[in-house]
Amino acid sequence: MYSFDYERPSGVNDAAASLGEDDKVLAGGQTLLPTLKLRLAQAGKLVDLSGIDELKGISSNGSELSIGAMTRHVDVADSAEVRSAIPALADLASHIGDAQVRNRGTIGGSVANNDPAADYPSALVALGATVHTNKRSISAEDFFVDLFETALEEDEIITKISFPVPESAAYAKFPNPASRYALVGVFVAKTSGGVRVAVTGAGPCVFRQSDMEAALSSDFSSSAISGISTDASGLNSDIHASAEYRANLVSVMAGRAVDAAS
Amino acid sequence: MTTVTMTVNGKNVSADVAPNTLLVDFIRNNLRLTGTHVGCDTSQCGACTVHVDGDSIKSCTMLAVQAEGADVTTIEGLAANGDLHPMQASFKENHGLQCGFCTPGMIMSAVDLVKRHPNPSEETIRSELEGNICRCTGYHNIVKSVKAASEKMGG
Ligand SMILES: Cc1cc2nc3c(=O)[nH]c(=O)nc-3n(C[C@H](O)[C@H](O)[C@H](O)COP(=O)(O)OP(=O)(O)OC[C@H]3O[C@@H](n4cnc5c(N)ncnc54)[C@H](O)[C@@H]3O)c2cc1C
Ligand code: FES
Ligand code: FES
Numbered sequence: 308m309y310s311f312d313y314e315r316p317s318g319v320n321d322a323a324a325s326l327g328e329d330d331k332v333l334a335g336g337q338t339l340l341p342t343l344k345l346r347l348a349q350a351g352k353l354v355d356l357s358g359i360d361e362l363k364g365i366s367s368n369g370s371e372l373s374i375g376a377m378t379r380h381v382d383v384a385d386s387a388e389v390r391s392a393i394p395a396l397a398d399l400a401s402h403i404g405d406a407q408v409r410n411r412g413t414i415g416g417s418v419a420n421n422d423p424a425a426d427y428p429s430a431l432v433a434l435g436a437t438v439h440t441n442k443r444s445i446s447a448e449d450f451f452v453d454l455f456e457t458a459l460e461e462d463e464i465i466t467k468i469s470f471p472v473p474e475s476a477a478y479a480k481f482p483n484p485a486s487r488y489a490l491v492g493v494f495v496a497k498t499s500g501g502v503r504v505a506v507t508g509a510g511p512c513v514f515r516q517s518d519m520e521a522a523l524s525s526d527f528s529s530s531a532i533s534g535i536s537t538d539a540s541g542l543n544s545d546i547h548a549s550a551e552y553r554a555n556l557v558s559v560m561a562g563r564a565v566d567a568a569s
Numbered sequence: 570m571t572t573v574t575m576t577v578n579g580k581n582v583s584a585d586v587a588p589n590t591l592l593v594d595f596i597r598n599n600l601r602l603t604g605t606h607v608g609c610d611t612s613q614c615g616a617c618t619v620h621v622d623g624d625s626i627k628s629c630t631m632l633a634v635q636a637e638g639a640d641v642t643t644i645e646g647l648a649a650n651g652d653l654h655p656m657q658a659s660f661k662e663n664h665g666l667q668c669g670f671c672t673p674g675m676i677m678s679a680v681d682l683v684k685r686h687p688n689p690s691e692e693t694i695r696s697e698l699e700g701n702i703c704r705c706t707g708y709h710n711i712v713k714s715v716k717a718a719s720e721k722m723g724g
């Protein structure tokens with residue numbers, strides 16, 4: 308690792324104020340530290356958010372579930388509040404990486420990073436979540452822009468994510484057997500505004516499968532989407548799977564998610 | 570340089586470190602506790618697993634400064650008064666190791682696993698140990714060791 312300075316402020320405003328152009332926010336460090344170690348990134352200063360209490364914790368009022376940016380994957384997975392409001396979200400968190408990663412990694416870090424194979428982006432988009440920052444609120448669909456790219460500005464810090472509680476939802480992931488990241492993951496949510504289907508792992512960025520959404524909105528069953536395919540052009544192709552294989556997995560995982568949510 | 574202070578295996582320790590010092594390097598180089606191993610250094614193998622405030626974490630993927638004020642336990646801190654921890658004894662009895670390189674990390678993960686899942690099924694043991702890689706044993710005897718230890722640990 309290149310050398311850097313380190314700060315642990317106790318408030319969001321202090322953290323934002325101390326973020327210079329070359330500086331980076333540090334959450335669980337499960338993506339940022341490996342990247343710094345490989346010298347794929349460099350920082351003048353790391354601003355550690357772990358001392359900021361207002362970024363932690365989970366609350367729910369029946370129609371909305373709110374999760375602080377510094378809430379760890381293990382805390383989402385084990386939360387009685389998440390399990391009762393949106394069990395699919397707790398289930399998703401319980402399958403991120405491995406136990407040690409879940410004990411450090413946070414929802415804010417995962418969302419800010421927007422890895423094409425990360426799990427959370429699919430949940431945010433399918434559930435119609437809102438990303439709250441120290442400056443504004445951004446809908447999930449506007450937030451995830453492209454490969455590792457989000458709507459966040461340089462000195463913007465995610466404070467929490469709020470999720471409208473759906474009628475039912477489920478996440479089905481085909482994990483890469485080595486990394487546990489999603490080769491393809493599909494999050495299906497049945498909401499008062501219709502059915503939403505979000506796909507991660509398959510393309511450069513999370514996307515909605517609108518043909519499946521239309522079919523499921525009139526008939527919420529896996530047979531309703533069994534004939535619907537996903538265009539492989541533009542999907543990821545790598546040593547793990549071809550674009551065509553991923554396109555097929557979208558159908559398989561979507562079917563499993565619908566069965567689990569029915 | 571920054572001064573870090575934490576509790577490691579019950580002892581208060583303090584040192585001046587560069588902010589980019591990894592917790593595992595602090596443990597191995599500053600404290601000379603070399604039971605915690607570095608297998609990959611890329612956050613995958615779990616050989617570096619220690620407990621921070623009771624949770625298993627990869628100490629190659631945490632900075633020493635992030636452990637400021639924390640309570641850290643390494644493999645050296647498990648035995649009490651010269652008696653092996655039940656998890657250590659169980660790995661020994663059930664041939665849960667061959668070369669032993671992954672073993673400190675396996676045991677630290679396994680202790681946390683049994684704390685979180687007092688009577689774990691084989692499936693739970695296997696999925697909770699996903700962050701620990703062993704190149705020798707084929708895992709069967711590791712799973713057996715964890716199962717046997719969980720019974721002794723009052724699961
Ligand atoms: C072995 C391994 C397996 C993994 N498997 C999976 C998996 O299966 N699925 C999955 O989804 N992920 C997986 N991950 C990634 C893991 O979920 C990370 O925890 C997550 O991507 C990043 O979260 P973090 O809290 O560690 O953030 P960090 O690594 O600290 O930060 C990541 C990035 O986000 C920025 N950031 C962090 N917090 C904020 C904030 N509040 N506001 C603005 N910017 C912020 C940082 O500056 C940095 O650029 C895996 C990681 C490892 C090491
Ligand atoms: S050395 Fe830390 S995970 Fe391999
Ligand atoms: S016993 Fe050799 S790596 Fe596990």
